Amino acid sequence: MRVGVLTGGGDCPGLNAVIRAVVRKGVQVFGYEFVGFRAGWRGPLEGDTVALDVQAVRGILPRGGTILGSSRTNPLKVEGGVERIKDNLAGLGVDALIAIGGEDTLGVARELYANGVNVVGVPKTIDNDLNATDYTFGFDTAVNIGMEAVDRLHTTAESHHRALICEVMGRHAGWIALHVGMAAGANVILIPERPFDIDKVIEYVESRFKTRYAPIIVVAEGAHPAEGQLQLQSGERDAFGHVRLGGIGQALAEEIEKRTGKEARAAVLGHIQRGGTPTAFDRVLATRFGLQAIDAVRDGDYGKMVALRGTDIVRVGLDEATKELKTVPLERYAEAEVFFG
Numbered sequence: 001m002r003v004g005v006l007t008g009g010g011d012c013p014g015l016n017a018v019i020r021a022v023v024r025k026g027v028q029v030f031g032y033e034f035v036g037f038r039a040g041w042r043g044p045l046e047g048d049t050v051a052l053d054v055q056a057v058r059g060i061l062p063r064g065g066t067i068l069g070s071s072r073t074n075p076l077k078v079e080g081g082v083e084r085i086k087d088n089l090a091g092l093g094v095d096a097l098i099a100i101g102g103e104d105t106l107g108v109a110r111e112l113y114a115n116g117v118n119v120v121g122v123p124k125t126i127d128n129d130l131n132a133t134d135y136t137f138g139f140d141t142a143v144n145i146g147m148e149a150v151d152r153l154h155t156t157a158e159s160h161h162r163a164l165i166c167e168v169m170g171r172h173a174g175w176i177a178l179h180v181g182m183a184a185g186a187n188v189i190l191i192p193e194r195p196f197d198i199d200k201v202i203e204y205v206e207s208r209f210k211t212r213y214a215p216i217i218v219v220a221e222g223a224h225p226a227e228g229q230l231q232l233q234s235g236e237r238d239a240f241g242h243v244r245l246g247g248i249g250q251a252l253a254e255e256i257e258k259r260t261g262k263e264a265r266a267a268v269l270g271h272i273q274r275g276g277t278p279t280a281f282d283r284v285l286a287t288r289f290g291l292q293a294i295d296a297v298r299d300g301d302y303g304k305m306v307a308l309r310g311t312d313i314v315r316v317g318l319d320e321a322t323k324e325l326k327t328v329p330l331e332r333y334a335e336a337e338v339f340f341g
């Protein structure tokens with residue numbers, strides 16, 4: 001049995017732990033061979049491979065990033081992309097493919113499976129917004145980095161009695177913002193699922209300024225005000241069409257200064273949340289996902305994604321996994337709201 005492995009989409013701490021578990025169990029327990037594909041779907045699309053054996057995965061468990069590289073290449077948007085991948089896999093003698101990625105990567109995996117490719121998916125995103133799994137690895141690491149940053153912002157904010165806004169990742173879902181804000185005791189948390197009322201935010205900020213403490217706001221990059229309020233720069237895109245980070249944090253800081261007459265600063269964590277070594281939780285989750293993925297290959301159980309349900313690692317259909325994003329339920333937001341102001 002020859003198994004291909006790729007990592008697609010934005011990287012995330014724990015990817016290397018999955019690769020290591022897949023290869024170690026695959027080689028040592030099942031006697032399989034592996035082919036690593038470089039840079040997400042670009043690898044199988046262009047037949048760009050890298051050697052993947054036990055030696056190649058030594059020492060990578062604590063390392064962030066991915067030894068295979070990643071990209072956002074989408075073969076479904078390339079003329080004849082699916083056929084090219086099928087031909088390249090056949091040419092390389094690859095019997096099954098393990099695709100580690102987020103919604104886009106797994107969406108491609110679903111289509112390839114529908115076209116006869118033996119695929120198993122492994123969910124990955126720091127945003128924790130993938131349906132059908134309780135948690136994705138990378139999320140816990142991102143939350144811990146955010147929590148530590150906000151702990152630090154508290155003390156400098158108090159010294160200068162100014163507002164500090166911490167902008168965290170989360171384009172479509174506010175899981176990181178919610179958990180960072182709850183863990184670090186933010187006075188306000190703003191998430192994309194719940195358009196905010198800027199007057200209410202200013203009220204919380206004002207009331208906090210009346211104490212000897214200072215207001216701390218945690219905002220997800222995709223959070224936005226109720227319609228008609230506050231003109232934001234956050235829709236701005238770079239040359240690659242990606243929305244620029246930092247728009248909402250900066251807009252809030254300026255609005256707070258204008259309306260309270262007090263200083264405000266925005267800190268944008270950006271890709272710091274995606275880099276570096278994974279937490280113990282993420283290393284263990286990623287390892288267990290990898291073990292389950294290679295078991296699925298052994299069982300010929302394709303078209304599935306491995307997932308965490310409670311404390312169990314299970315397999316779910318790629319259809320279920322990619323049908324919608326898992327956003328923050330408003331009851332969870334209400335729990336955090338108790339501590340606002």
Ligand code: F6P
Nearest residue numbers: 010125126127169170171221242
């Ligand atoms: O992994 C998802 C994510 O973290 C989003 O929250 C964020 O908008 C995006 O990645 C940015 O990724 P990149 O800069 O790699 O396009």
